[in-house]
Amino acid sequence: MKLLVLDGNSILNRAFYGIKLLTTKAGDFTNGIYGFLTMLKKLLDETAPGGVAIAFDRKAPTFRHKAYAGYKANRKGMPEELAQQLPVLQELLTDLGYRIVSCEGWEADDILGTLAAACEREGSQCLIATGDRDSLQLVSDSTSVRLATTKFGQPQVTLYDVEKIQEEYGVTPRQMIDLKAIQGDSSDCIPGVAGIGPKGAGELIQKFGSLQYLYGHLEELDIKPAMKAKLEKSRDNAFLSYDLGTIRRDAPIDTDLSHYEKGEGDPQKAAALMVKLELFSLLDKFGLSLNAQPQEDAPAAERPGQKDYEDGAPLLPMLEDAGEAYFYAQWEAGELASLVFAHKGEVHRVKPDEAFLRAFFKNDRIQKYTHDTKPLHRQALELGCKMEAVRMDTALAGYLLNPSASGYDVERLCAEYGVALADFEEPELRFGAAIPGLCQALEQAIAENSQQELLEAIEIPLSFVLAQMEHIGFYVDKESIQAYGKELEAQVNQLHDEIIEEVGYEFNINSPKQLGEALFGKLGLPHGKKTKSGWSTNADVLEELRLLHPVVDKVLRYRTVAKLKSTYCDGLLKVIGPDGRVHSTFNQTETRTGRISSAEPNLQNIPVRTPIGRELRKFFASEHGLLVDADYSQIELRVLAHVADDAAMKEDFLEGRDIHTATAARVFQMPVDMVTKDMRSKAKAVNFGIVYGIGAFSLSKDIGVTRKEADDYIKEYLKNYSGVDAYMKRVVEQAKEQGYVETLFGRRRYLPELKSGNFNMRAFGERVARNMPIQGAAADIIKIAMIRVSDRLAREGLQGRLILQVHDELIVECPPEEREQVERILQEEMEGAVSLSVPMVAEAGSGRTWFEAKE
Structure with missing residues (x-):
């Protein structure tokens, strides 16, 4: 049998500190649990054990504490954020069918040692997983240790066998105890021999074999007098340390290996607990079904009848007669594969043809309830029509209710809101059948949060606007970008040669390690602390050195120009479509503040602070017309003046003063x-x-x-600005009481960080509490403006269309003859998007290129 034995406390601790603090919407901390389970899954996949034992320490003192009062005396208690997770993790592991082992008066290490001994007696393999090196002494021909760490949120495992320990430490596994007895262990308050560290301890044990032999022949051994004196002085501490550091192999626990085979557990409870903890990504990994755990008051989902249509025309009259359609869209490789409607207790799967889609999308007598409307709007636009009468988008509703979630797919939302999935094999049928119940649950939650208007008047209409922007795209002058890329490449090469000449030898400028050696080693510039990877050469470090040597300025310029070349010139050329335009994807559910993000390419990240970066805007243009660009003047400060009701700031804006002056x-x-x-x-x-x-x-x-x-x-x-001061204090107190902050429009952000026992985490929560209502309201206002501008352009029969939003800026592409009218529409609709106690101001300009329109 192959037995996997985990050091529960050690791995949980490593996971907690290796992953940023994660919480559920309700404020339950989960990063340690998530990291532990991720590590467990990795170990299970890599080792395929026949049994699993998970050892945990108990709070009661052990025999080591009784033998030495100073043992682990410097250990602080678990931070509250971690302590909360321990019993929850143990409950979850038990529900998953794993055996937890603990023993009063004994440490988890002794449980590891005892189970390793049991495996050796029975000729079985023991695979120990721990975050501490203490267990390396247990390694043998039948026992290996997997040293588990979590770096950048990802589990990492290093395998230690007899050869690895010999290679790294130059000793046998059992001699690891002798090493510890001499060098001590500050983390456990094991004293060791004062004045002898790891290097000296290693040399002594490699040369003389053991602590017993060393002290038994101390007088005649060839050891330097100073070291011999240290050994003699700390004789008692050395043997005490040996005893304290020796893992026992006789703890009074169950050693019948067959009892550690994974049991059935309680999958339904495990799934329910994972859902409560919002660990949706782990459900499938541990073989759990969301169907197993609807809310207590939710009825089990019966499998409805099923009908498939090659031609959906017969379904349209039924939907029109009902006046509503609850449906799910299945996409495959970006193409619409099917629509699944839930209607009168049955699911109707349609293989959509263009005629059916046009008829369905355009029919404003059918109110539409679905999931993720933006790609459907794109589909309608590609068919030359518009999807009318959208009443619910479950992805957008889920986002408003929990803006910090990692995703908003139907399966996750059903789990989160207690909607059972019907027993269909095909996911699209399960999800289609669930849409009515999911819509009902989300509508109720949205109403409880008073977010109906935010969803129905802002987010759902905005989905169409974003789809239209994606569909139209932004024309890019491909030939000019290629020429600019060659110009930048020449600058990169010239800067490269100048840097090499300044330093005096050839090296890789893109390597932080080699650059650090050049600047701080060869040129002798002042530097920070050296790490394993070398000296830091990040932008902040180099900025402080810019005036000390001309090569630093050249390195900074080299990085800027190289990034423009690779990221923007080369990157943009890769995503220009056959129509000569880039079709960015606008994400409506990504940021916690409500801001829209952009990807492939990220048009919101075009650099504008440097002249060389602003050049890029010259290549974004209107192919045959003009671009009209308008942006808000100091929108966030105007929102702040309003929500803080600050007399001085409001006076400055009302009088039209330059706010910064x-x-x-x-x-x-x-x-x-x-x-x-x-x-x-x-x-x-x-x-x-x-x-x-x-x-x-x-x-x-x-x-x-x-x-x-x-x-x-x-x-x-x-x-x-005493009103601002009062607002800053007031909003933090409200956030602590409510657990969230919200914008003028009811957009929320939950702040479990305010409950943290960690000062830095609480301070972060307070900063977010002060900022989010301002930044989030600004995001809401620009969204309202986008909807108003798009609607009015269409209403007035203009050809101009909104093609881009960048933070507080909107860009419309239009024929030259529409310029004045479009400028007026942008200014009027942006300034009229919201009524505050200070005026909203938008300024518009135009030109053939983005650069000209902005200047």
């Missing part, structure tokens, strides 16, 4: 006409920094002043 005048206590450019720049940093919860340390770095000066600026700012 006005802020500088207040903070620096001088007339507006005496505010310098530098003062305005500092005030601007404070204005925007306040919105993001900036502290004195970060502000001081941003504007190049001392921390005290930055602290004074912030204090003076909050004194002058």
Whole structure:
């Protein structure tokens, strides 16, 4: 038999610290549990054991504590975020059918040792998994140790057998105890021999074999007098350390290996607990079915009747007569494969043809309830029509209810909201049958959160607008980008040669390690602490060195130009479609603040802060017309003035003052006409920094002043803008009471971080609490503006169409003769999108290229 034995506390601890803090919407911490289960699955897949034992420590003192009062005396208790997860994990492991082993007065290590001994007696293999190296002493021909770690959220395992230990430590596994007895172990407060570390201990054991032999022949052994004196002085501590460090192999536990075969457990309870913990990605990995755990009050899903249609025309009158359609769209390789309708207790699967789709999409007498409407809108647009009367999008509803979730597929949402899936083999039939129940559950949850208007008036209509933007795309001058790419390549090569000449030898500039050796080793520039991978050469480090040597500026320019060439020029050329346009994908459910994101390509990330980056905008153009570009003026500060009801800030906006100059005048206590450019720049940093919860340390770095000066600026700012100060305090307190913050439009973000016992995590939660209502409201406003602009362009019969949104900026492509009308529409609809206590201001410009329209 092959027995896998896990050191439960050790692996849970490694997982907790190796994965960022994760929580459910309800605020339950889950990162340790997720990491542990991910590691367990990896081990199961790699080793295929016949049995599994999971050892956990108990809180009671062990025989080692009784033998030595200082044993593990420096250990702090588990952080509360981890302590909460331990019993939940143990419950889940038991429900999954795994055997948990613990023994009062004994440590988990002793359980590992005892089970390893049992395996050796029976001629079985023992596979130990732990995050601690203490267990390496247990390695033998039949026992191996898998050292488990979690790095960047991913499980990693290093296998230790007899050869690996000999190679790495130069000793046998049993001699690992002798090493520890001499070098000690500060983490466990094992004293060892004072003054002798790992190197000295290794040399002694490799040369003399064991602690017993060493002390038995100490006088006649060829050891330096100083080291011999240290050994003699710490004789008692050395033997105490040997005893403390020896893993026992006789713990009073069940050693019948057959009792550790995986049991049935309680799959239904395990699935329900995973759903509660929102560990949806692990359900399938552990062979659990969502069907097994509907909510207690949810009826079991009976398998409805099924009808398949090659031609969906007969279904249309039935749907029109009902006045509604609950359906699920199945996509394969980007193509619409089928539509599955739930109608009168049956599922109707249609293989959609163009005639049926046009008739169904255009029929505004059929209210449509479905999942993920944007690709359906794209499909309708490709057919030359529009999908009318959309009433529910379950993906968007799920996003509003839980914006921090990792996904919003039907299966996950059904699990989260207690909707049972019917027993069909084909996923599309299961999901299609579930749509009515899922819509009902989500509608109820949305109503409880008072988010109906947010869903129905903003998110659902926006789905069409985004689909239209994706469908139209943005024309790109391919030949000009190719020429610019060659120009950038020449600059990269020239900078490369200049850097090599400055340093004096050839090296890979793109290698942080080699660059660090060149700058800090060869040129002797000041550096930070050296790590295993070398000195840090990130942008912040190099910026501080820019004035110390001309090569640093060239390295920074080299990186900028190389990134523009590879990421933007080469990257854009790869995604230009046959129509000469790039069709970016706009994600409506990705960010926690409600902002729209863009991908393939990410048009919201086109660099604009540097002249060389702004050049890229020259290649985005209107093929035969004009681009009209409009953006909001200081939208987030205007939202802040409104929600904080700050008299001074509102006065500045109502009077049409330059907000940054006005802020500088207040903070620096001088007339507006005496505010310098530098003062305005500092005030601007404070204005925007306040919105993001900036502290004195970060502000001081941003504007190049001392921390005290930055602290004074912030204090003076909050004194002058007392409404903002009061808002910052009030919103954090409300978030602590409610567990979430929300925008003017009811968009929520849940903040379990505010419950954390970790100061940095709580501080992060407080920053988000202050910022999200502002940034989220700004996102809501731009969405409303997009819907209004799109509707009005269509309503007035114009050819102009919205093609891009970048944060607070909208771009419409139109014929030249529509320019003035489109500029007016953009300005009016953007400024009229919301009524605040301060005016919204949008400024429009036009040109053939994005660069011209923006300048």
